Amino acid sequence: MKKVFLRELLESGIIFLENHGIKEPRRNAEIILSHILNKPCYYIYTENLPVSPTIITAYNKILKERGKHIPLQYLLKTVNFYGYNFFIEEGVFIPRPETEILIEKAVEIYKRCLTSLSRIKILDIGTGSGNIAISLLREIKTCYAIATDISENAIKIANYNAKTNRVKSRIKFLQTDIFPPRINKFHMILSNPPYIPNFEISSLDREVGREPITALAGGDDGLNIIKKIIERADMFLYSNGFLLMEIGDKQGKDIKKMRSSLDLLTIEKDFAGIERIAVFHKK
Incomplete structure (x- = not known):
């Protein structure tokens, strides 16, 4: 041969x-x-x-x-996010490099505003594979998290990733829609919510179309879940708390117009110059 x-x-x-x-x-x-x-x-x-x-x-x-055209991450069952490895499989949203800016900004806020606290509590909304909350727990050793997702499969995968990344004792996963059923207070709320307008879903790249639609479709204007998070975040934040949220292209102008008891501090741009991370503050 x-x-x-x-x-x-x-x-x-x-x-x-x-x-x-x-x-x-x-x-x-x-x-x-x-x-x-x-x-x-x-x-x-x-x-x-x-x-x-x-x-x-x-x-x-x-x-x-x-x-x-099955995404490579689904075939290899792994994805690297913020330098950490996560198990992934079909039916769970694939973490993107631009979402790493969310972690960078959260770490920056912690170092600037929250280091005096002995215990930092965070809420991760729509956790998917758990990449956001788990990465933040790896970066901040005094950090404890609650992470929510509507998908039973996502919660199962996120639990597995918490174990393999050795942070299982500092995180609790809840299968629920957006916020936990009971009001708890957090120092930071983070989310990469679905923000693609419904009319754009059918024109997405074939590979993106293989990901769960619940993690992609954000309603007619893409802002359904974003609005709900902004409206209710105040109840779940301590004073001097922060909301950090990934948003879609050209949604910054709409978010700036939204009425909220939180102050919009900044909208950070990603590597392509697109407004990507909205940061709010509760006084």
Whole structure:
């Protein structure tokens, strides 16, 4: 049997993905192959070794599924967010790099305003895989969290991620719609709510369309859940508390017009210059 070498296998995967209309085919092929080998991507280029039939079979199996435009994170069952690894599977929203700005801003607020407190309480609304709350607990050791999600499957995945990230003792997950059923006070509320207008859902990228619609669709104008959070956040915040929320493109102007007992401090832009994180303060 003819030997197949690493880079030859990589190139065949790139061509396959290209032919199936996958964006960034080389990067996708590199990630898939390095995942199967359990090696960093550079290994493929520095060690052009023969590949076993088992590796070839596993590689081709994932390539075939990726060719159907199933998101790579669902196929590999993992996603890296803010430097931490999270288990992910179909039916749970995939964390995005731009949401890391939410963590950066929360850590900045903690360092500037909350370090005198011995215990920081946060609420994570729409936790999904748990990436926001868990990352913040990893960053701030005095932080304790309640995280909510309407999806039973999301709560199950988030619980698993809390265990693997060793913060299970500092977080409680609740399957509920938006806020906890009982009013508790928090120093920070964080959320990446669904904010895509309903009319845009049908035109989303094929891969985004495989994610749960409840994590994407935000009503006619995309602001349904955002409005509910802004309206009720005051009841759940301590004085000198903060609400940090991810928003969609061009929604900043609408949020600035919303009536609220909270003060809108700033709307931070993401890497693409799009207004992305709204920060509110309760006096």
